[in-house]
Amino acid sequence: MKKINILLFFILSGFSLWAQNKFTKVADNLFERFEYVKAAKEYSLLVEKGKSDGYVYKQLGECYYNMFNTVESAKWYAMAIKTEQDAETYFNYAQMLKANIKYEEANTQMKVFAAKAPTDQRAIAFNKNPDYLPSLIEKDKLxxxxxxxxxxxxxxxxxxxxxxxxxxxxxxxxxxxxxxxxxxxxxxxxxxxxxxxxxxxxxxxxxxxxxxxxxxxxxxxxxxxxxxxxxxxxxxxxxxxxxxxxxxxxxxxxxxxxxxxxxxxxxxxxxxxxxxxxxxxxxxxxxxxxxxxxxxxxxxxxxxxxxxxxxxxxxxxxxxxxxxxxxxxxxxxxxxxxxxxxxxxxxxxxxxxxxxxxxxxxxxxxxxxxxxxxxxxxxxxxxxxxxxxxxxxxxxxxxxxxxxxxxxxxxxICKGKIKVVVKNLNDDSLLPNSKVLILDENNNVIGTQVTNENGEVIYDVDCEKIYIIEAYKDGYVTAKTSLEKLTGGTIVVNISIKPIDVIITETEIILNPIYFDFDKSNITKQGAEELDKLVYVMSQNDTLKIYVKSHTDSRGDDKYNLNLSDKRAKSTVQYVISKGIDASRISGKGFGETELKIDCKNNCTEEQNAINRRSEFLLVK
Structure with missing residues (x-):
């Protein structure tokens, strides 16, 4: 090949001498001088004059092989092998055929090469896996x-x-x-x-x-x-x-x-x-x-x-x-x-x-x-x-x-792996058959798997990107975590999810208190965890209908608190609907400070105020 020999250009080639004669002398001298362009012209003249044989055809194949003119090289090698040739000629011919994307023909020539040189490392490798190409083409891009x-x-x-x-x-x-x-x-x-x-x-x-x-x-x-x-x-x-x-x-x-x-x-x-x-x-x-x-x-x-x-x-x-x-x-x-x-x-x-x-x-x-x-x-x-x-x-x-x-x-292309292990938060036991989602930084789901018997899933990912992992399992609260940008290798992410502990009475579903920040109506992380329990209960019983009552503490005027609590009720309802619960099954209203849990008026502590800022979930049906 040119790339190998371009820096070996004055090494004397060891071609066979048996077919050299007075007609090939000029071409052979040029070949020995590595002047392959001129040598090819001289050998071609011999073909035109009817003074060619297997040796001349092989030399033409070699000239074009060294110039990496794959089409011409393969053409002359094909002529050369009509007469017996050395093993290396069949190997070179196979290389030229592969370069022309003629893999079946290349394999035919490789089989001849392997038969002629069975102990050659290249022949041994070919015989072990002659149909290697599909797996090579399908390799991940590096x-x-x-x-x-x-x-x-x-x-x-x-x-x-x-x-x-x-x-x-x-x-x-x-x-x-x-x-x-x-x-x-x-x-x-x-x-x-x-x-x-x-x-x-x-x-x-x-x-x-x-x-x-x-x-x-x-x-x-x-x-x-x-x-x-x-x-x-x-x-x-x-x-x-x-x-x-x-x-x-x-x-x-x-x-x-x-x-x-x-x-x-x-x-x-x-x-x-x-x-x-x-x-x-x-x-x-x-x-x-x-x-x-x-x-x-x-x-x-x-x-x-x-x-x-x-x-x-x-x-x-x-x-x-x-x-x-x-x-x-x-x-x-x-x-x-x-x-x-x-x-x-x-x-x-x-x-x-x-x-x-x-x-x-x-x-x-x-x-x-x-x-x-x-x-x-x-x-x-x-x-x-x-x-x-x-x-x-x-x-x-x-x-x-x-x-x-x-x-x-x-x-x-940097590649990495994220190994996610899902466990029970209460006793650290592994949780097979958990659903694990991987999302990009824009919260687009790019993969979903179910954990094996060891509570594990593995994702192949690109480096230098932010990923978010979510873990679900029936009867457990969904957990989510964001990861730093990967730089390669495998990182292990342990996610512990909490069993749902919900009390259902004849009149209401009792969750842990859902608190709101002062003067705000957005759902907090703590609130989302509790509402996921409600979503789970409702998903398991499609006859349940819920009425959400939202309350404020006693700070602020009555009208403002009534409006704020109504926003909190609507935020709660919208969160549940966003998780797949039909809108007809949940409604809500704000009650401001009209139904304080702790009637402490203007002397409430911060803890008492937090308790008063709450939502309740009543069973309508």
Missing amino acids: FEVKFLDINSEKSDFGAALYGDALYFSSARKDSGKKYGWNEEVFLDIYQSNLKADGSFSEPTPVSELNTTYHEGPVSITSDGNTIYFSSESFNSKLYEKNNAKRLKFGQVHLFKATKKNEKWDAITAMPFNDKKYSTSNPSIDKEGKTLYFSSNMPGSIGGTDIWKVQVNNDGTYGTPENLGDKINTPGDENFPFITDDNVLYFASNGLTGFGGLDVFIVDLKKNDFPINAGKPVNTEKDDFALTYNTTRKLGYLSSNRSGEDHIYSSIP
Whole structure:
């Protein structure tokens, strides 16, 4: 794939030699030089002249595979497999078919690949779950993805935000030496600054790091003083010669620079670079102690693997370590990025995905297996170089889903869980079969569940939102609680609901006193709890009709108190009706201070006044 090899562009390919001949010599030389555009033209001429065979068809498939022209690549691979081919050709063909959303055909080719290479990790994974796609498509969305305005018409990828500066690689410059792989100019490192409104400034090249060769992507330490970046080994005069073909074969290598006077200075090559293999795509951890990178150095499981190396306090480096076969496959793993909380993002075409490169996530603290990031991060095309700034909560993704490598914002969708446990307020016993509602901050019901035998329900929710929980059960008073904004994880909410204790006589329903605030007629929280008991009793016996008498204390003049008590009676009636009781079954009237509970006149205490401000519930029927 272009994204893997764009920074491995001078590694000699190991294609089969059995079908090379004098007719393929020109095309083969171009292929060896990674000039795939020109090589494809030469191989195509052989097809036109009738001098093609399975080897030529395969080479055409390989050329377009490396240029990620999925339609042309699949077309020529289809021709190639009419003759016997090596296992990797069938795997690559399957990848191209998946990229063209031809999954059944891709599975057919994967079965051939698995039969030819049964011990290959990719074959084993496929045989375990050949029908993985539906579950992958149905995964919960983990990120919101949006195209960035800083993209050019050429390749732009590998973006990462450090402070307010976004660094990325681009082939956007108007002129310069072109790269035969895809006939674009060589990549340079660019910087764009994040503005207050969330947009970015016009990108500018980081001139002190750029050379006539490819550069990027980069990684910067948390103090902002050290940058690691990929460039070509020609810059450190490390390469191999092929005198017969007058070629120099270089590698991609890692370099380091330090900041001086706001410029990057003192560029040095990493000591573990070697002319026989590549080291690229750096990512330094928060402490600046571990550098992650991709390489095909000895000890690699596949084409390119994810590696790490210790950065010592004295500026020296430890021995590079392969991250092992939980992460690396016989395919290619590339573009590692380590977050501040030790979560590793990387791209792979060897793990189970949609086709091409997919982004995978693994929490290194938990020693888990990688998970596919799912859609919309991953598509049938190449998706890679996912980075995330934990301080800004901003992420960036690279993808060729539009036909060219471009940069997208990739913002994680925060998910959390609310576990609600409903209990009896009196004895703390669990209450199964309770109804639990979850509401948004505008009191819109967004979910309803019934508790299990342990009195529990669990809701999956989005973060950074306010939620309200209500719990109901026949014979109990409804309880409600508001929650703070979630930031992820699972929170446990214990709700204790009170059994309804109502006394019903021949003449009235006796509740605990319903009190009103002084000079007010609105229903208080305490009043609502008591009225819910009345609602429950009336809902259980639809023949009951209630007459509400509302009273005031003796303060204020008679007329004012009569009016105030009438408002309280109407508020009480309206509350009961709002809970689903038919309006014909409840009515009420205010009696002011004409029927004081405690006749203390103007010498009443606050407690006596509160007792006089009450409502009574008489049985009409």
